[in-house]
Amino acid sequence: MVELAAVQRLGVLAAEAPERRREFLVRRAAAADRYVDADVPDVADxxxxxxxxxxxxxRALLEYDLAHGAGLGPVAAGAVCWRSDPRGYVRQEHRAWLQAGCERPSGRMKGRRAAEEFFPEKGSQGKEVGESRRLCRRCHRRSEVARLGRSAVVDTT
Structure with missing residues (x-):
């Protein structure tokens, strides 16, 4: 949960500082990937x-890396293998991001970034905007599941 809160704060910062966008995408995709494997009750929805x-x-991380020529891992974002395994690309990039020293293994950020990360400016309206956008995307995906059926979203990894 701490990671998700830090990622949400980073999303607000990334909206104001484009250079933080890739870090947000890597961390958000990695958190979502780990959440899939979490031990929770078996509920289809x-x-x-x-x-x-x-x-x-x-896919958002893949698209960003393709458009900006970014990526830290050994296999480039344009490789054919990532078309069928976008979550594998996330694992590669998150591992490379950690190995590059972007985050301590304990999960604590270094120096000034830690202060910016965990003590964002108060009174910012970015959080409310971000939350409403997140809910909108979630509703859209739920409607896709209802329209396409559960078999259309089965993980291929």
Missing amino acids: WEADVVLDAVHYA
């Missing part, structure tokens, strides 16, 4: 939403 979230954020 919940599972479909979680898998859709993970794939959605994985």
